[in-house]
Amino acid sequence: MSGHGRHSRGQGRSRSQGSLRDHKGQRYWFCCPGCGPAFDADPDKYAQAC
Template identity: 65%
Template sequence: MHDTTDQSSNCCGGHASPAPVAKEGRPSLVGPTDDMAICPVMEGRTVVKSVAEAAGLFRDYEGTRYWLCCAGCGPLFDADPQKYVAA
């Protein structure tokens, strides 16, 4: 599949940039992906959804899943989920 958007301002000279890759050849956890979310407790902190789920760092509230950046966010979210989902 080819990217047909205008990439003329891209540092790669008009070619779509590949996903960032770590030295070991694995995809970088800091690259853009659908597997990313923002922690509702610590706004601005990105979360890799699959990593958070494997670590139990998520909450389901009113039919929506929220991914958390660390274990400390769980009790805060649990104490007042409405505060964090409304933000």
């Protein structure tokens, strides 16, 4: 998920596609639809990478 996260360059597109998640008070946007489910499976792992 390199390059994905709350400061992703794909924020405009992600908002329209609904590829965002809230976790522990932070909002994370994803530039591709497949990353949301990966984040859901282990959000702490991916939140640390951002």
